[in-house]
Amino acid sequence: MIKLTMPDGSVREYEKALNGFELAESISKSLAKKAVAVKIDGKIDDLCSEIAHDAKVEVVTKESPDGLELLRHDAAHVMAQAVQELFPGTHDTIGPVIENGFFYDFHREERFSEDDLEKIEKRMQEIVDRDEPIVREVWSKDEAIAYFKKIDEPYKVELVNDIPDGEDIRIYRQGDWLDLCRGPHLPSTGKLGKAFKLMRVSGAYWRGDAKNEQLQRIYGTAWTNEKELKAYLHMLEEAEKRDHRKLGREMDLFHLQEEAQGSVFWHPKGYRIWQALEQYIRRRLEESDYVEVKTPQLLDSKFWEQSGHWSKFRENMFVVPDEIPSTEEDAPVLSGEAEFMALKPMNCPAHVQIFKQGIKSYRDLPLRMAEFGCCHRNEAHGALHGLMRVRQMTQDDAHIFCREDQITAESVAFCELLQKVYRDLGFTDIAVKLATRPEVRAGEDAVWDKAEKGLEDALNAAGLEFEFAPGEGAFYGPKLEFHLRDAIGRTWQCGTLQLDFVLPERLDASYVGEDGGRHRPVMLHRAVLGTLERFIGIMIENYEGRFPLWLAPVQAVVTTITSDADEYARESYEKLRAAGLRVELDLRNEKINYKVREHSVAKVPVILVAGRREAEEKTFSIRRLGSKDQTVAGRDETIAALREEALPPDLAPARSAAKAAE
Template structure:
């Protein structure tokens, strides 16, 4: 049997799936959109009246196996643009006609046919269906607008995994199962952290436990700010559109902004803090002795995201960033970025992220400013990265419209990478806002601005981190650190309540489970809540002024005196501040 690369196998298996769908629903008019290869498999967009469900996927898979057994020959057919349009017009296939109309007039158009099935495709494909390995799995169905345009009809997108061998497929399916368990949307609901409501699309409602974690993340950042000399500011939410014209956001970012008319003028809800910080710096006259000046802002931001793009906490329309802008002179850039990289690694390592990747993103095609200024900015960032000693990768054309940037990606417990931190060097906004400071010679000089975030969007970080720890927060971040369980409420409840009061006085978050339920039931519920510890109080514990302590995820218990428990909890809670900050 001829050997084919995995992309070719996946592409051909996508056509296999489309043919199987046609066979499973022979009396239904079906149009197929695009069916590209993606990481780990492929998808195909389908337009049909029947609404596909999970049970249908099993039938389609079975028919795919039958098609492999039939060993149908796969043939490439070339048509002119006119021939292709006529062919798909006869098949009443509007989607393919739309695609063909987007091609150049002299384009060579190819189709691939296997048995009764034929579809528009560039290829390549295997030579027959019998050459396809059987290691695929249809995963799920999602909605997708035709050609990604929300003004077009909604199609059904069928996702599938496909590999060269059974072992690879099994490993990927196990990964997906683990990812499903860790889905932050499910955990957010199960752990009573947050939820969503249609009255505010893509805008989370944080419940008390979720609000605690959210605010604790802000407190954590404030501890880092104290070490690295940041000053926190508060800025308005709604600002005159003239400001966004000055900053350039109106021209480059308008489609993602919310607008309103107030007193017959147009205003915008801020999608970012930077223009406000430019105004604050400009309001006073500063000298070189005041630099670097570091403004930090936890202001709420609003950005319009298309309905099809939003997902859980990782893509929302309202959020907060651990945002900061640093006003600095050219000579200070190297040292400042060295400090920033130090901050980043202290932060990410404290949250247990070990896979950390640094990228340098250069000028995009749609940019503000001249090439000479961009050359200066890119060289400054690259020199700073070289000086910091961290390995980095170049991402051509991925910079912001106003300047190049350093992006930091982290790998979670499942090895998935997420971009969190960013450092963006900006020569444009200081110029646009006419910013200046008095240099050592007494002359006005233009500062450089560094845009900087560590966690990025707190909402997104919350979602990523929740999946990273599978809902089991470290002790210092857990909204409920321990649950005290009296074995018998009649005899042990008073002792449990007294212990809870003592721990509460230490600033710890502990509750007593005094429900009239069995010990087994309470234990299972506490494990589901993912509280770091369960404390059991019975006769022996009362006699010895001790507790029986069980850590989440473990079956063994440990006997500790009350004083030992308090010492342990104090030490764990102190981990709120990273060791490197406590030592300095």
């Protein structure tokens, strides 16, 4: 008798072994129809896999996350089959699942074109219509090598050679086509459906090594149904319209250039957004009793060796040789104690050095130390992406040095601060993950147990729902990840809180306890925005450049219909500036519709139009960005209203409270 435990905890008994399809059929005919795989003791496998022992089981449908990943995996295989049917002689290599889709790498002398993608997609649909059974076979290593040599698939031969001797070689056959794969796969090509689309072709190197042959990578996306596919494609269209690089050019916010790879040239308008955001965060930190510090860009490599970053992040650090003194006279000026200096990729070791100056008492804790720290990371050229992935970045970084009994209170306070900031910046949909110990880590398991429990207790105390992210913690401690959802449904991981018992030990930080003895502080690494460059990029796309008035680089433009109103416009411009508003004056001899259109493209929130009548009556015709209507209001009334509207959320508590209540 075999006892199988279902996801709901119920137990079903079977007299003999059965496969995943038979299990699904024993539950219901409808489930058997929808089944695509089976999960046995947490491991997903083919629906044909036999269950011969007591186990926890789950029938997987393609509507589930596991089923969707399986579907995307099969889409890659069906694409590879289509390519080799259409273009004989093409060598296939590997085709993994990626976020929102899949890709497959091919070696072919001719370049794939956009027309080719249409042909491949059409052939994929034909393969789905054939509903070819997908059959798993197990071969010996020698058999697999001989076969792939025979059909001239050198990349498959190399992959098989890398499989350890004695390990099963899984082959999946669909019709006359087959591929080397660990699986699992759908029962047949018909189960894939047609909610897929091929997106683009790019270059790639075999196994990601530039020394190897260049391949062609075809990317695709696949979904459970047409509705999901259409929604995803619509999101991509929206994302293209909102691309921060495009809007950055149109709004004259920043630029990037080859001679400063991964570093941003902020233009005056873009830097106004930066300053408004930084000043806002600084005020929030002051409310929460943080102290602000400034630490060096260049630090001796010994700090990174002691902290453990040197061995883990060395290849991503910008390192410069440190000059060794040639004479004793030079010694006070030049340090000969280390061979290398490094531009800091993060601020934590430097903050520990400040903490260690002087004797700290338990009464001094918690010490909340913040820095808008400029850091550098040697990201690969191919990974750089506008403001989203840079080499020079500024973090709204802080480290909280506290006692163990203060962990929960400090963590809860941080969660409240983060939620308040995100709400003020227009983000209300936030998901929280608790990332636990990675395979390679520093510190004893007992310390990790304590740290993980500390963060879990803090989340429960804060009343926040969360999910676990096993193995995704930092190498020195577990962390909370805060994922915000933007206006078109994308998620971004920005805020973080990391609980660290390791670094204070490694860098010898201590305080005097109530007992007079020496104790190690706990270190909470935390950031709300993360990287300012990236967060501004996210905000540009979230708002589609239409910033709320307090963040807009230009809050209003005063422009004229006729030169008769020029003097009134100049006078109004000075009054608006005196009221603290970021305002521009446009007296060009152009038609008013042209000027309004130009300022609308630049995403100016308010256009104040003045003609002869407005000048005589001391009024404005007011046009709001995105509205075809215009209103007329008195100048003093308009300035007072805009001044109130332009207050940052922390300085306009009544308005902020009303917005939160909506």
